[in-house]
Amino acid sequence: MTGRFTHEMLVDYCRHLGLEPFEDDFYVPSGRAVLIELYGDAHEREGHTLAEARAGYEDLTRRVCREPVEWKQLTPSGEYPAYDEAFPMTGYKPFAKPTPWDDARAEFEQSLKRYSSHPVEVSLSVGLEDHGTLVYPLFEITNPRHDVSVAPTLLEAPAAVREYIAALIGVRHEEFNGKSVYDAFYPNRKQMAVIRKLYKDDGLYPFHQPSDGVYFTLALDKMIRMTTDLRLTSDLVDWQNALAQAGPKELAAPDKRSHSISWDFRLHIQEKEDTIWNAELDDRA
Structure with a gap:
């Protein structure tokens, strides 16, 4: 042919x-x-x-x-x-229509830069909530940077909420005393048993998501408190609870939410953290 x-x-x-x-x-x-x-x-x-x-x-x-x-x-x-x-520079700048969230987007970008050693760029995504999330971080290993899409709802959240989520995105790619979040705070088997008992005491076990995701979220939350001045507070929990009840696509009943990563239970874990991260259970040097 x-x-x-x-x-x-x-x-x-x-x-x-x-x-x-x-x-x-x-x-x-x-x-x-x-x-x-x-x-x-x-x-x-x-x-x-x-x-x-x-x-x-x-x-x-x-x-x-x-x-x-x-x-x-x-x-x-x-x-x-x-x-x-x-790509020779032509001086062309993409047209961007002003939005009511421009100032909040810029502030969130500055918050991310405080917790990340890599370049950060934040863009607004008005359709992100349709996929059941308020923020979508993309991290490229070959070109270390954070490209983060955020929904208007997150940009309208209290400042404490935006600051904590910025740390949640940035800190996970950093190190604590030369160790990753897995090496520094990921719980061992003894600590996992204590975490499961705390969940059982609240009627939240078995987990509503893979167990490694639960342990990683708690380890990351611990690393945030060790590397920043941020802590979970009832204000953050109240905002998430109100958002869950107001969302048209979510059931308002508390037992229908994903308790595995909900902030109210992470606050409970934070208050009980001495029973998890202590010298008797944590055998890391």
Whole structure:
């Protein structure tokens, strides 16, 4: 088939139709383009350059580009060029329509920067609540930074709520005395038994989510208190309870909420933390 319908014939037919799909200028005639990133399991997709696709994946002189990571495919060698070299700065600034939450968004971004050693950028997402969450943090290991989307409801929350959630997002990627949150505070088996008993005493066991998520949340809460001046208070708990009852997509009954990570029970754990994090149970140096 390739001998009867050659690549040159395809190019010639396209030109008769006024198309130049094999020329770079055809895709960006104005000299300005938009980069679209695909998220998902990198092992499920493979990216190939035009030359690789035309070569039929045989006898290639350049390595296969597995996953289109940022601008990796823009250079023949597949190496990472300087950002300005790949995307020359044109002075263009995206249009942003002012919103009632702009000041709160900027303040939340500053709060995140206080608890993170990586660059932080916060954007507003008016549809985030439709997915059952008020904040969505994205952390890229290859390009260490926090890209955080927040819902208006969170930006309208009391300052103490926004500050604690900022710490919750930032601190989890930091270290405590050179240790990660897992190494520094993740409970051992003896401590897990105490935590489960506390849940059972309140009628909240078995957990409503995977147990490792419960233990990690409590460990992170402990790390926040050890690295900042923040503590859970009844004000934060009252706000979450009011939000749960006001939400049209959530049942107001307390026993229908996810008690595994609810702030009211984390406050209870915080008040009982001496029974969990003590020298008799915690055998870490």
